[in-house]
Amino acid sequence: MHALNQFAEGTNGVLHVHSSPAAVCPHVEWALTATLDCRANLKWSSQPASPGLLRATSNWTGPVGTGARLVNALRPWPMLRFEVTEDASEGVDGERFSHVPGLGLWHGSMSANGDVILGEMRLRAIIAAHRDTGDLASELDVALGSDWDTELEPYRSGGEGAEVTWLHRDVG
Incomplete structure (x- = not known):
């Protein structure tokens, strides 16, 4: 995999x-x-939104595509609630991945300020598929990840003692 990103x-x-x-x-x-x-030594703290569960946050650096690789590494545990963001880089949009038990994985492109970006072709496909059904607003909510945001919002608050860990992977 390293050679693909040289x-x-x-x-x-x-x-x-x-x-x-x-x-x-x-x-x-x-x-x-x-x-x-x-080495990933995350600093775990209690999750106030779900007593008995733990939370951790880590900033990371690495080659383009690392966000997707992190998501792939976490998918074996469907009980996890997690989000991974990858900032935009030259010629590559930013990305956000959200996973919620029962909803599964959502992925979207992200602008520099964190807004979800829906490309022209995706919007055209949604409009074409739902022009006559009246489900356009519902399908746009799915494309924007609204259900994932609603589910994750109570978990996003850092709470007392939440720490951030830095992880770094060499590029090149």
Whole structure:
């Protein structure tokens, strides 16, 4: 995988594990360590929105596409609530991935200020598919990740003692 990114620009982003059972936390760290080729010692704290679950946040740096690789590494644990963002870099849009148990994974392009971007072709496809059904607003909500935002909002508050960890993977 490293050879595929030898000419890619570096980027950074944020991983938010909004809720995880304590027993899964070491597995999350092992998966991140394997993905980023660096030790992931996350600082876990209690999640006020779900007593008994833990949360952690980590800023990361790495080659373009690292956000998707982090998401892929976390998918084996469907009970996790998490978000991964990857900032835009030269010629590449930013991305946001959100995972919620019961809803699954949502992915969208992201502007520099964090707004979800819907491209022209995606909008045209949504309009064409829902022109006569009256479901256009509902389908746009899905495309914008509204259900994921609604579900994750109570988990996004840092709460007392929430810390951020930096993870770094070499680019090039």
